[in-house]
Amino acid sequence: QDYGGSPIFGPQEVSSIEGDSVSITCYYPDTSVNRHTRKYWCRQGASGMCTTLISSNGYLSKEYSGRANLINFPENNTFVINIEQLTQDDTGSYKCGLGTSNRGLSFDVSLEVSQVPELAENLYFQ
Ligand SMILES: *[C@@H]1O[C@H](CO)[C@@H](O)[C@H](O)[C@H]1NC(C)=O
Numbered sequence: 001q002d003y004g005g006s007p008i009f010g011p012q013e014v015s016s017i018e019g020d021s022v023s024i025t026c027y028y029p030d031t032s033v034n035r036h037t038r039k040y041w042c043r044q045g046a047s048g049m050c051t052t053l054i055s056s057n058g059y060l061s062k063e064y065s066g067r068a069n070l071i072n073f074p075e076n077n078t079f080v081i082n083i084e085q086l087t088q089d090d091t092g093s094y095k096c097g098l099g100t101s102n103r104g105l106s107f108d109v110s111l112e113v114s115q116v117p118e119l120a121e122n123l124y125f126q
Contacts, residue, residue, distance in 0.1 A: 008097060009107055025080050044108075068081065081096060
């Protein structure tokens with residue numbers, strides 16, 4: 001299988017609209033260590049640091065409080081990050097990855113949240 005250079009694989013680009021939710025699935029190589037090690041989802045900042053938003057250790061950031069979860073599925077070597085109530089502030093560059101630090105094996109995911117198109121709204125509700 002071709003993982004495009006990284007052994008972790010997920011969607012490169014995810015787009016949604018404000019108020020909606022997304023489910024992002026990341027795949028990891030099938031090893032016992034991988035099945036049990038920490039899984040994380042972090043946001044890349046301008047400094048190059050990736051700030052953890054949620055992890056399989058039970059960490060949940062303030063930004064995601066009440067609207068996100070991360071579920072590991074060792075039976076099929078995947079983990080899923082669910083995020084609800086999206087806003088445009090959620091637009092950005094993220095990584096899903098494996099390891100005790102955020103410099104482990106990871107995959108870059110770009111998330112784009114757009115406004116509900118007003119024109120479409122007007123057409124529907126006239
Ligand atoms: C992995 O397994 C879980 C639980 O059985 C299932 O809900 C999910 O759809 C599976 N994911 C893939 C990519 O097959």
